[in-house]
Each structure stands twice: as C-alpha cells, then as structure tokens.
Amino acid sequence: MNKRQVLITLITLLGLIQTNFSQELNTSSSDLKSWIDKQFLTARDSLNIPGSTFALVHKDSIVYIQGYGLADIENKMSVSDSTTLFRIASISKTFVGVSIMQLYEDGKLTLDEDVNTYLKSMQLDYHYEPPITIRHLLTHTAGIDESNLENRVRTKEELISLGAYLDKKLPPQIRPPGEAISYNNFGYALLGLIVEDISGLTFDEYVRINILEPLEMNFTSFKEYIFDDELYAKSYTLKNNELVAYPKGYVLQYPAGSIMSNAKEMSNYMSMFLNHGAYKNQKLLDSLTLVKQLSQAFKHYEKAQNGWLLGFYEGHWKGLRIVQHAGDIDGFASLLMLIPEKDIAVFLSVNSSSIKDLTNRNFVNQFTDKLLAKLFPTIAKNENSKETPKKGRVSKPLKAFEGVYRPTRYAQSTLDKVALFIGIRPDIKISVKNDRLLINGDEEELIPISNLSFYAINQEKYTSFKQNDYGNIAYYFLDNQAYHKVSWHSTLRFQITMIVSILVVFILFILGTMIRRLFLNKKEVHLVGKLNLSIAILSFLFVFIFGYSLMTTDPNEFLYGLPFIVKASLILPLLIIILTAISLIAIFRAIREKKSRFWWFNYLVTIGALFFIVWLSFWNLIGFNY
Template sequence: MSYQEAAVRLVGSEDQKMRPKRLQLQKSPAVAVILLLIIGQVGPSGFARAKNVDHYSPGSASGSPLFERNLVGDDLESFTDALIPQQLSDYQIAGAVVSIVKDGEIVLAKGYGFANVEDQVPASPHESLFRIGSTSKLFTWTAVMQLVEQGNIDLHADVNAYLPDFQIPATYPEPITMWHLLTHTAGFEERFNGMLVHSLEEMISLHDYVASYLPARVRPPGEVTAYSNYGAALAGYIVESTSGIPFEQYIETYLFEPLEMTHSTFRQPVPANLQPEQANAYTYADSFQPLPFEYIAAAPMGSMSTTAVDMVHFMQAHLQDGAFEGRRILTPEIARQMHTRQFANDQRLSGLTLGFFEGEQNGKRFIEHGGAFTGWYALLVLLPEQNLGIFVVYNASKGETPAREFFQSFMNLYFPENDLAALYTPANSTGRLEDLEGFYQCTRSVSRHLDRIAHFAGTAYLRVSIAEDGSLATEFSMGEQPIQENFLQTQDPLVFLSLDGDKTLIFHAGEDGRIDHLIIEDRPHYAFERVNWYETPIFASSVLAACLVILLTALLIELITAVAGIFRKKGPSVDATARAARVWIGCHSAAYLCLMGGILYYFQRDLLYLIPAYLRVVLGLILVVSILVIGPLIFTILAWTRRYWSLPGRVHFTLVTLALLGMVWSLSYFRLLGFE
C-alpha cells in the first residue's frame, strides 16, 4: 500500500471522511467569528478520537510505532504530501504550512498551496507569515512564567497587586490570581465587544483595553473553567506593567531573540520588513476571496504572525525544558511546571496546565493550544514524553477540522492505539436518569453585558434527555445544526460513556445534591452549567422572533385598515380613545421593528468592534419605546372595560400588547435595556 493510499484510508472517502461534525455557520463574518469564539476555536477545541480508521505503518508489524524506527526523509513527507493537498481541495483552503520536531530535530517543515493566491506565491514554512490566533497565548503565558521565575510575579497573589491605577472588583471573597488566569478559572463572563478594531487609528493601549473592557465576575475563582480572552489580555498587561516595557517589545526581546524567531511578530500591522512575506487569509465563494487584515485590540489575546520554522524553535524550547541552542527561556523546573496539570473540572478527565490544554490520543498524553481568527486556524501540539511537537496552520477559518484531522491521522499512523480496556464498563445502574434531564449551558457565555446579543448566534448548550432505548441522549446546540450523541450509564451513576466508547461525560452535584453541571472529556476549557428551559438562548430567541412576527402582522393590519379607510364610505363615528389605541400599537410595532433592524445590523457587522455611535442611539430609543409599553397596557384595560371593537378585535389587541411585553422581556434577556 502506498503512503497516498494510506493517507486516504486514514482520512476516509469523500462520503465517509473522518471529520468532526461541523456546525453550519451563517454567512455573516461576524456571526461566524462569534460562533468560533463561543465553541472555543479562538481558544482550544477538543479532540474526538478517530473512529473507523485504518492503522498503516509501512514496513513494520501492525501496531508498531514508526517513531521507534527512523522518522526522517521521505517517510513523513510522503504522508503529508498525500493528506494536506487533499484537505486543501476538500475544504477549499488556499494554503497551509506544517512543521514537526522530534528529539530536538526538525523532521518536517513544508508548505502546501498558496500564501497569496492572487500573485501565486506558494506557502513557505520558512518565509510565509501566517496568523495563529489564540495559539499566540502560549507566548503570553511563557512570558508570565519568565517573570514568575524571576520573582516579579507571584502565581498565587491577587492580580490587583500588579494593577496600579485600576482594580478588579471584589465580587467574591477570593481574589483572582495569575494562576487563575493561566488555568482559565478566574470566573469572568465572556466579552466580545471591542475585541477588534477597524483600523490602526482606532487602536487603544493595552492598559486602556483591560481597564475599559473588564468583564463581570460571574463565579468564584478556581471553581470551574471558562476560557477567557480577557484573562490573557490582563496577563499580558501585567507582563507589560511589571517589566516596564510594552508587551510586543517584551516578547521580541525575551522570546523571539533568544529563540531566533526572526520571522515572528505580535505587531499590527506586521513590520515593514516582514510585510512582503505576510500570507493572506481567504474565504471561498466560487473562488478564493482575500480577507482584510484585522486588528486585535489586545495583542496578548492572539495577534501573532509567524512561520512554521519559527514555531519549531518555540516547540524545541518547550520540549527541552526551556533550552534552545545553548540559551534558556525558562528554567527546567518552570518549564516542567508549565506542562504539568494544574486544574481539571473532573480529575478523571483531561485538564489544564499553566497555559496548555491536556488531551489524550491513542493512549498518549499531549498538551496543545489551537487558535482561530477570521481566515486562519492554527494548532500546536506537544507530546512531552515522546519529545515530539507538531504545528500546522491554514489560511482559512474552517481550518480547525483539517488541523484536528491531521493530528488524528498522524497519531493513528505513527502511534496506533493499543487494545486497552475501557476506563468505565457500561452496566445497568440504579441511578435515576430523570434527575439528569434538562438544559446545560456552556460556562463560556455572556451573562450581564450587551455582548449577550451574541446569543443570537446560539450560545453552546446541551439538552439531556432519555432516549427510547434507555440510554442518555444529548443534543449539542450551537447555531443551526444540533449534534446528537447517546451515552450509556456506567457503574458510577453519574459517569456515562458514548456508545462508541470514545467520549466520557460526567455529571456533578451541588451541595444540595442536585445536579448542577456536567463535564465532557474533550472540553477541558469549559463546563456546562444547568439552567432552566426558560433561561436558554433558544427560548429567548424564539420569544423574540414570535413577538416580532406578531408586531409585523399588527403593523400590516393597521396599514391595510388605514388604506381601506380612505376609500370606505364614512360610517359610524369611532371612539377617539379606541382610534388612538390602534394608532399607538401600529406606531409602537413599527418602532420596535425598525430598532431591531438596527440591532441586527450591528450584530451582523460590528459586534466584535467598539460600540458605534448609531448603536447608542438605537439602544437609547429602545429604552424609551420599552417604557412606553405602559400605554398599550392601559389601552388593553380600556378596550375590555369599555368593549372597544368586536371580541376578536379585543383579543387581537391583547395579543399585540402581550407581544410588546414579550419584547421588553426578550430585550432585557439580551441586555439591550439599560445597556452597559
């Protein structure tokens, strides 16, 4: 069997590809990015074990890892030559670069496709600068640990000690520490607004960003994970304030220079000497369409541009306990501490180190960080025990699936899974499944801020129910296409194993004994908290949609009635108050419909940016219009007490009034009333 055939078998045929199920994103770029943010692609995203994949190790017995032989030369290159070009074609991606380091040596560094389609510039592992999104955070966390090593930062001290002119509110008795930021357990809500700016002129300082866009603290620190971009920005600012030099300069001086990363930068736009090597991001619609360079408001969150070869140097340093070419970026003790588990939502599942996310593939522990950005997806994976590092990046937002697929295929080929006993043996249990049914919302969500409008895109949540066959059915909703999976109860009544044995789900009970959250094996960076059905985004969105439909019909009826009245012969006089009531609800309906048009325009175009002036006007008018709902309430009471119109007319008027009240509730849910 050729390597090409092996790679195709690893990936699968066109009809049976080994791909994680993908969500259908709406066409708006802003919506797509929001969905990426919520489900974790701007941070990490979990691995699902590869299923129904052939293991192929040419020239060796079945199950013998090829790394025990000699992984150099054509062996690995033939594999990637077969797989990655096929991915670029299948997923309509312009280009990719990949680099792999083993035992301190580069065993592969290669580019595929194009860095610039218009000029037909091929993707180069040495020269093409690809943006790597949240994979940049690994440099932020490494910088933090350098300062910890020097004694300038205490992992367990209140971060307010490093914030001279603004403070994190003491919402809970426990202070937030740098350890909490590194493990994404600070307890911040999510924030989207202000993450991007339209131009260099709109950029604000890192200090101003972390001081102005402080998210609410919604849970005590150290309780559960909730991936936080703001946490990384705050950590980066503390690096800046503690070291006394700008964050970008610190990274250049203390990481890029000792690691000889001469083609890497956090600066936006990239420096003039590197601009000719900057790759373009693309979307595909019949042909490749270049995307503009977007500015991240806070560089530590993910503004880095780099090459595949430069990333090899970073991986070498981490795999060699902080050493690179006779120089050190970390002491061995600090480097090992960064790679050691620090927190897990459940100790039986994967957890977090100081900046990395744990996982397991084919019995091998790895630590990783993914990064998505508009038009980019990067993945860095380290296997410390195997002294192996893998980096791959695609210039397309939909690069996550091929990136994860690449790693899984690589592991299945070179580290085939052994026949290990299952962690948990499914068995009939006396545990009551009914106690587990309900809705569970991702901890990485917006609770108290205008950004909750992002729930229009669909905050990630699980619906748990009992299937007809008695198994536990889960439906993961995020956007348009729910993902369904069934689990079997194990000897532990709160532990469940997927039917294919590849995923573990564990429920946790609160102090009152009631189930309050659940953990999924491949999502260490967040959990799912139990919520009531009426607290779910899908319910609030449904109420809002129903209310808008009713208001639209009310407006149309009033317009038709008004036009018909022009041509109708003059009839009996109508009570002036009744006439005013009809005019009022018509105008009220029109006002809400127009203002919601402004909200949807913002949601589609500007949600990730600074709040524009027009939105402040729209939100102010929404508040006024919502207060004036008291008018239809009074008219409804008068309509029934004075018997305006016919019975169907009064019922319709009441229904419209209820829709107006529903609008007030929905707008309050989405934090569009009295906005922050």
C-alpha cells in the same frame, strides 16, 4: 561482572533502546516527507487552502519543514517556511504562559495570589469569593464573561494601550473562580497586563527581550504588520466558490491572540520545550518550572482524562499524552503540539477556510491524527478500545440530570449574546431513557457510575455533573469542556417562541387597526390605540433591522464594531419602554375613570409590549451594551 562488562551492557541496552525508539518513531521513513507533502498539496487543490506551513521537530533537530502553495494569491507570493509569517492567533497564549512562568521563577509573582496584588493599572471588581488568581486566569477558570464586540481595529492609528482597552471593555465576573472552564481571551489579556505592571515593559517588549531574542525568533512579533508586506501571508474565506481575502486587522486584547510567526522560528520555540527550557546556550526556564507549566493545573473531575495546563491544554492520542494549543483567526487555523514523552513537536498553519464548514480546522485535526499514526505506527496498531465499566448508581435520580445545557463560553452581559440565535454555541439536550442518559436523542449515551459520575459510551470517557449550593444540577462536564444547565425560560426554543408570539400579536394589531380604519370606518382612535400602534410598528421594525443585520453581516465584522444601523436601532427599545409606560398610565386612568372605550385588543398589545421589554432585557438589547 566487572566494570567493563557493565559498561558494555549499558551501551548495548542504550543502543537497543535507541533502535527501538527509532523504529517506533518513524521520522526516518523515506515516504514520510512525501506523504506530508501530498496532504498539504491535496488540501490546496481540494479544500481551497492556498497556502500552508509545517514543521516537525525532534528534540533540537528539525526533522522536516516546508512551506506550501501561496501566501498571497493576488501577487502570486509563495509560502516560505523560514520567512512567511502566519497569524497563529491563540498560540499566543503559550507565550503568555512562558512569560508568567519566568516571573514566577524570578519570585515576582505566585500562582495562587489575588491578581489585584500585581495589577497597578487597574483593579478587578469581584462578584464572588475567593479572589481571582494567576492560576485561574491561566486555566480559564476566573469566571469572567465573554465578549467579542469591538475587540479589533482596522488601522494602527486606532490602537490603544492594553490597559486602556481592558479598563474600557473588560466584562464582569459571572461565576465563582475555579468552578468551570470557560475559554476566555480577556483572562490572557489581563495576564499580559500583569506582565506589564510587574516588568515595567509593554507586553510585546517583554516577550521580545525575554523570549523571542534568546530563541532567535527575529521576525516573530505580537506587534502586527510591522515588517514588509511581502513577509505576511494573507488569509482567505470561501464565498460563492471564490476565495476572498480578509482585510488587515489589529487585535486590541493582543496578548491573547495577535502573534505572527513562521515555521522555522516556531521550531526554535518548540525545541526549547523539548530541551527542558533551554535553546542552544540560552536558558529561558528552569526544567522544574517547565514541568510545572506543562503539568495538569485544573480538571473538572477526578476521572477527567484531559485538563488545562498553564498556557496549554491537554489531549491524548491512543494513550499518548499531548500538550497543545490551537489558534484560529480570520481564516487562519494553526496548531502547536508537543509530545514530551517522545521529544516530538509539530507546528502547522493554513490560510483559508469556509466559515460555514470550517474546512481549515477540520483539515488540521484530520492531518495531525494521520500524522501521529505515521510517526508512531506501533502505537497506532494497538487496539486501544476500553472496556465499558459496569453500570452503577448515582447520587441523584436520573430525572435530576435532564434539561438543556449550553457551553459556558458565550456573552451573557453584552448584546452579542444574540449570537446564540445563529448557533455559535449550540445547546445540547440531555434526557432519560431506561437506566441511562441520552444526549441529543441518541448522539451519546451516558451510563451512571457513582456520585455524579457517568461514562460516555461513544467517546469512551468518564464524564461528570456538578451541583450548585442548593443541590441542583448546574453543570455537565466532559474533560475540559463545560456546559451549564439552562433554565426553561432561557432555552432558545422558549425565547424564539416568545418573540414569535409577541410579533404575531403586534402584526395582527397593525392589520386590525388598518382594517378598522379603512373598512369599518373607525376613524376615532383612543390614545391607547395610537400608542400601541406605535409600539407594535417600532417593535417589528427593531426586530427586523437587528435580525436582518445579524443574518447578512459577516460575523467577523462585529469584532470591529456594530454597523451604524444597528447602533441607531438601539434607540428604538428605549422609545418602546417610554411608550409602553405611557400606554399603561393611559389604560389605568381610563379604567379608573370608567372610560375604557377602546378596542379590547389594546390590552393584549400592552401585555405583549411588557413581555417584549422582558425579552429585550434578557438579550441585553436595552441600552447600548456593546
């Protein structure tokens, strides 16, 4: 075969590959655009989502881009795909990842060095070894606690610098780095501060100069509400079947979740990833650096299908690898999705949700799943059901895995730990049945495979447990989700039983005291009785105020600060501790002097007060932990 024949053959093969690719990637189908339109218009009418925006990109070309519905119901402003700015929340973290990788490429940082090497504004206090690294922060494995209280403000005048905010509010480290994934906004705020300390620019300035301007993203910004009001989409929540607008807010840990953008400019951003770090004539990242960023950087166990990347997380759809990041804030739900294998990227954002039902996030997830089936019909038709592996033998008795497990992402050092009571991070219960483990009765079955590895039948995935240094099971992992095992006294069932029992004792004591005074003519009351009556009343009052505020206040409001009545009520635990200490002294003195002529129920109330203090301490309600 001569050179001419070889060339003709190669061109023919390339043509066939391109033809097959076009057939597999159904972007030219005449009904695709109308199908996409129908999905968003249906969501507008049936799910109370007034506005949305969408972009589908192939390499450096926009396949389809469109805005739907209203950005502002009150002023009847329509969504424009090229101008209307949506709050895309945690998609901000992908920009943090690009910023860090640019500094890495320039030799200004390494991924596995102690972050204190690069921090000039502050230094981290380590409670565990080894030190926290850039990689730990990027993969949410630094072990830093969660806290959502007071991380936003209402006005620009209340904004403070990133360094000042972190110096004031950064939670402590609660687990060794590299042990488990626990999604954490503070980690990405710290990365933003590292960018500031290395570059000498504020984080938003660095991103504008080094990412946004080269990508012609002139209206995208980490600075919130800096353009004319008509450019910004409002977001809404459904209350009593009526859409109510969220007020403006400003994120203090802003690198983690404050960026605002439109579909057109996000298309430029996605094209950069699909074109090996380049956009038009601008090179933002070297192709090798980009490969490193989009490669798996951490996974919990060997057979985990999905892990965390450097600024993104991993997913799979019928065997197709997806690089993605979602964002949720104040009724907005957004998604950026890259499919490097197919040179395809998708961005969408919607501006309304029911807090209770999460209608916006559910719509986004269902829409993208259907969209992938439309784009890749051949892959969608493939029966991808996996064969269940044979049952094996694990390294511990199945009883060792039983217990209650809780998602790692919740506050443990501040009083927003009480959000567990409203189900913000629901526990799961793992029990043994015959030769396997069951989750929550029968929601999932885990078949033992080997070591600490199991196979989840319903999800068709390998899963794993992890033990601590003492050989006890400490974690349950499912891909990039992590649950830590909860001790019996930390379970919600025990904690609720404990506080209810204490309050019953207090209420009975209050009623008993009233009956003794009113009907039994017991006018003379010992000092211990007076103290315990005060303790019982104050305890009941505190639980009522705190519980009522928790149940009746929009959870979003706690992001801006605690209601005044809640802050004021935090004085009551301190009074209860003082009164309990005095009551104990009075009891011991009376016993020593053999003058313990007070009602026997006083002993029970004092014991109840001690348990109440323990309960308050567990939920970080002693002092002003917010």
